[in-house]
Amino acid sequence: MTILQTRRRFLASAASAAALGGLSTLLPALIPGAVRPAWAAAPLRLAVERRVLEVMGKPASVFGIRQPDGTSGLFLDPGQRFLVDLANRAGEDAVIHWHGMTPPYAQDGVADANRPLIRDGASQGYDFEPRPGTHWMHSHHGFQEQRLMAAPLIVRTVEDRREDAQEVTVLLHDFTFKDPAEVLAGLTGGTMDHGDMNHGGGHGGGHGGAMPMMNHSMDMKGMGDMKGMGGMTMAAMDLNDVEYDAYLANDRTFDDPEVVRVERGGRVRLRLINGATSTAFHIELGALDGTVVAADGNPVQPVTGRRFGMVMGQRLDILVRLPDEGGAFPVLAQREGERQRTGIILATPGATVNKVAGLADGAAGPVDLSLERRLTALASLAPRPTDAAFTIRLTGGMAPYVWTIDDRPFGEHRPLTVLKGQRVTVTMVNESPMAHPMHLHGQHFQVAALNGTALAGAVRDTVLVPMNGSATIAFDADNPGRWPLHCHNLLHMATGMMTELVCEQTI
Helix, strand or coil, rough: HHHHHHHHHHHHHHHHHHHHCCCCHHHHHHHHHHHHCCCCCCEEEEEEEEEEEEECCEEEEEEEEEECCCCCCCCECCCCCEEEEEEEEEECCCCCCECCCCHHHHHHHCCCCCCHHHHHHEEEEEEEEECCEEEEEEEECCCCCCCCCCEEEEECCHHHHHHEEEEEEEEEEEECCCCCHHHHHHCCCCCHHHHCCCCCCCCCCCCCEEEECCCCCCCCCHHCCCCCCHEECCEEEECCCEEEEEEEECEECCCCCCCECCCCCCEEEEEEEECCCCCCCEEEEECCCCCEECCCCCCEEEEEEEEEEEECCCCCEEEEEECCCCEEEEEEEEEEEEEEEEEEECCCCCCCCCCCCECCCCCCCCCCHHHHHHCCCCCCCCCCCEEEEEEEEEEEEECCEEEECCCCCCCCCEEEEEEECEEEEEEEECCCCCEEEEECCCEEEEEEECCECEEEECCCCCEEECCCEEEEEEECCCEEEEEEEEEHHHHHHHHCCCCEEEEECCC
16 A cells, blocks of 8 residues: 555656656656555655754754654665655655755655645655765755754665775754744845745745854955955955854764764774755864765775865765774864864773863864865766856855855756756856855766866765855766756755756657
8 A cells, every 4th residue: 555655646746747848758767666566675664753852951843854763864785775655744844855866856855846845744755776875865845954854874885895894974963942044034134035945945944042143254354355246355255154052963962972882993984974054064083094985975086184074965984993902082073164063982892981072172264175176086977078068156145145146046047958968067156255065966976177177076966166266067967857956055045046957858
């Protein structure tokens, strides 16, 4: 019965997709993935639920995405299909985006005119081939992501199973006790209608204190050094929009951190996910040497170090080896531009675990492109001519608090239209006074240039475009659909920094 209901729901979604202008040929491609024979494996069950989380000694009503046994998110084995029934028990409509996956259009987990929300009390089925690596799932509706409607999505490979390393997954968040809609209203001056920001990928809806940081990081004494939008000048970039109440690693602060027991002399694969709404982090390994082996779930040539930057939406897989003598080793995530930090502690048997301060001795600088420039994909795009090249401008600013692409908010945007099979490049030029982590749905891309310098960079789905900088991405359009391209700072996306890549099925 569950499979039949899932099929009907999914066929309805596919039929809606068939009505999409210029994409009517999607329907034949979507139906086979939705119809499961009776002998097929039973789907995994996930539920979007409410839960109470204690943060700094205070209870908070938040969301979770959990399996029946309470496990947060999904951990799939090699060769296991993404065969999932998702039940919405959140008390409100919701939709979950499978960040890092490249499913058929109707299963991406973004609600728009062709793909409805999952109503409270209803369920939705999903069935597609998952993409290996460290990924995550999160709401793409309202401000539910800010209210922790997010969880890991790990797809292991055969190589992962053979690797002699303990897996440790860490999901980072920024947290507010305040209703996120009120936080945004404080930034916009209450000029936005927060009741309906779903528009194909936007966010709206709230929870209950974070305070807006209007120009918090700016030093106004040296105005004229840097050019912002509309001729406005400012001395330094604005790093953070909001002062949050707490920063979480696997739902915990350093008041009560997660302590992971590890072996002396053993290896650990850290699967790090920046699920924060509006915060970039510096990952600090302290006394441990780390080797980045994957970015956004895709293998890269090994890069070693003890400090690595991560912006919102990005993931890093880092291998570390514990010393033979053992001990306790904090894995820190410090907010860019600030002293606040969170993290976990790796501890060998019998090690003394000392308290770690939630404030670092000094403020961290901005997350920049220093790591990005060092990353090289293990499997690069094959050389071929570019068929479709686009340049878009990241625009907008703090006053008024509106973030746009080519000076157009989402809804007035100009989609980037390509044909399936084309080699596509998109150059994003940041003319705004903040950096932006830009995320593309439906396709993974290779970072092809940073600030105009060509490279064979990492294969990713989210890339940082710094203020006064640019990033060029390249990919072969192989997944028909209307795919959001947006800033993964939720507040920036909610006020308009989003467009679409429309990949049309060739005839």
